Amino acid sequence: EAQVTQNPRYLITVTGKKLTVTCSQNMNHEYMSWYRQDPGLGLRQIYYSMNVEVTDKGDVPEGYKVSRKEKRNFPLILESPSPNQTSLYFCASRAASTDTQYFGPGTRLTVL
């Protein structure tokens, strides 16, 4: 089944404790992206990657890092999480043939 997976689905952590949210897709898509969803602010792009070893900032990259060492994986790294990074995070990958982005199930992160 074609899908985007994220882990963990839920995470509660404390300020300053490094964490990684993994994202993987099995559709051989070159483009992948991370969004965060917050009440009243909608979905905003954090980082995106056009292909392996090619990443760039989105609208809200502060406090986040990404890497793209393999086509299928695009992890989101929070090196020193803060409470304002409490949010619902979505990974997405884009099908070039249809210019459509497909989303993972989301990761609910709470930073205390």
Add this chain to the structure above:
Amino acid sequence: AQTVTQSQPEMSVQEAETVTLSCTYDTSENNYYLFWYKQPPSRQMILVIRQEAYKQQNATENRFSVNFQKAAKSFSLKISDSQLGDTAMYFCALTMMDSSYKLIFGSGTRLLVRP
């Protein structure tokens, strides 16, 4: 800057009836795509329908269809024969054909289908 506006925060429809959700957008580009995504209580973002801006024909997917008015920059979603499972948040989104392929989302419309 591109923007997407959904002016209906909440809507309600009786099961089996038809409902239309509104969306307007603003862009100076000529080449873009428009989407409707559904977010049920599970919080998953599910693609409902997509429309290429260069196509005049309105997209349809089973019970879902759009009314795309490019000159008016309007992109409404019609749900026919509404089902209880259609209860969700619906987001209109725009993506440009630049290097970021960023999706620009509206604020969403919460749809409740009443039995």
